[in-house]
Amino acid sequence: MLAAVGKQVADRGVVFIAASLDDQQTRKAIPEFVTKFNLPFPVWVGATTMDLDDLKLGQSIPATVFLDKEGRIKARVLGQVSRNQLEERLNWMTGDGQGPTPNLRLDNLSEK
Numbered sequence: 001m002l003a004a005v006g007k008q009v010a011d012r013g014v015v016f017i018a019a020s021l022d023d024q025q026t027r028k029a030i031p032e033f034v035t036k037f038n039l040p041f042p043v044w045v046g047a048t049t050m051d052l053d054d055l056k057l058g059q060s061i062p063a064t065v066f067l068d069k070e071g072r073i074k075a076r077v078l079g080q081v082s083r084n085q086l087e088e089r090l091n092w093m094t095g096d097g098q099g100p101t102p103n104l105r106l107d108n109l110s111e112k
Contacts, residue, residue: 001083003040005090012094013069019047021061060109066093079108 006016020030020043027045034043049059057063060078066089068074075089088102 003038005083005086006041009090009094014090014094016041018043019051020045021047021049068093075102075104077106077108081108
């Protein structure tokens with residue numbers, strides 16, 4: 001889903017970056033995963049739980065953070081992001097904040 005949406009919004013200057021928290025033993029599986037799912041965006045290898053904290057994601061995996069061009073956090077989704085949630089936030093951000101503001105901190109982990 002991220003690969004498909006990423007292709008749709010690339011012309012708006014949106015860039016996706018995956019972050020892998022794999023350790024040394026599982027890190028070797030990343031290239032196969034990227035190939036299997038045909039990910040068209042870079043994978044940040046070596047991310048840590050401290051990096052998640054810096055992005056105000058706590059220990060949530062998966063999680064999605066939305067940064068503006070200056071690297072400021074604009075929105076976060078804790079847990080798996082749905083296509084609708086992703087597109088709503090991207091449309092709001094790339095539309096210069098026009099229209100209704102989506103919930104900027106969505107916790108999908110608590111909804112289960």
